[in-house]
Amino acid sequence: MIDGRKFSSEWMMMVKKRQTAELRVYDHLKDALLARKIAPGTQLVEQIISGKMAVSRTPIRHALKRLESEGLVQIIPNRGAFVVHPTKEEIISFFELRKELEFLTVKYGLSKVRKSDLQRLYTFLEDEQETYKQKDLLKYVELNKQFHLFLAEVSGNKFLMRYMDEMLTQSNVYLFLFDVFYHIEPGENVRFREHEEMVKAIENKDQQTLLELIDLHMKHSFDDLRMEDHGYSSLESVLAE
Missing domain, CATH: 1.20.120.530 (GntR ligand-binding domain-like)
Incomplete structure (x- = not known):
């Protein structure tokens, strides 16, 4: 029989861990963008971010979505996420x-x-x-x-x-x-x-x-x-x- 309280607790811990990872990726990338360390047009490759920051793909995607909502990143279907580069x-x-x-x-x-x-x-x-x-x-x-x-x-x-x-x-x-x-x-x-x-x-x-x-x-x-x-x-x- 599944212990509902234990399941709920483990679920909450997993969600919290994902949110913490998402915030870490978001903060790191945003700080780099605001400090102008990454060139406009640069692709923010999930695999590279995952490897360098030891974070799974899901929180990375959420972090990139947040940056897109702020206008700093453009997500192009089937291509990936890029630092915005207006003409x-x-x-x-x-x-x-x-x-x-x-x-x-x-x-x-x-x-x-x-x-x-x-x-x-x-x-x-x-x-x-x-x-x-x-x-x-x-x-x-x-x-x-x-x-x-x-x-x-x-x-x-x-x-x-x-x-x-x-x-x-x-x-x-x-x-x-x-x-x-x-x-x-x-x-x-x-x-x-x-x-x-x-x-x-x-x-x-x-x-x-x-x-x-x-x-x-x-x-x-x-x-x-x-x-x-x-x-x-x-x-x-x-x-x-």
């Missing part, structure tokens, strides 16, 4: 559309900004400065998304908020993979100065200036992407660390 044309199209959405946030949100809302933006600027000092790309990306969502949230338009959130989530992938964040020097921080000017324009309800600043900011954001080879490591060497 220059795709990224140009993305920034063109994102600029139009940013313009819409100005149209629907700027007039609704209250004085009490502005403290959020000034807090953002303070926190942004700290991310540059600490070289904390993960925190910067989070703050940058909050900043660019601000007017959409103030607008109260749920559709605008949803689409801006989706665009900024995709933008984060480009920042993680290609941005010059780690190379920005304090005295040369054009991006931060643009954010400061945008906050001033929002405070002054200066729509025309804000639109011009967004246009320039999108151009510089694209120009700041470095899509050439950075001297990446192989998957095997990254997993051996």
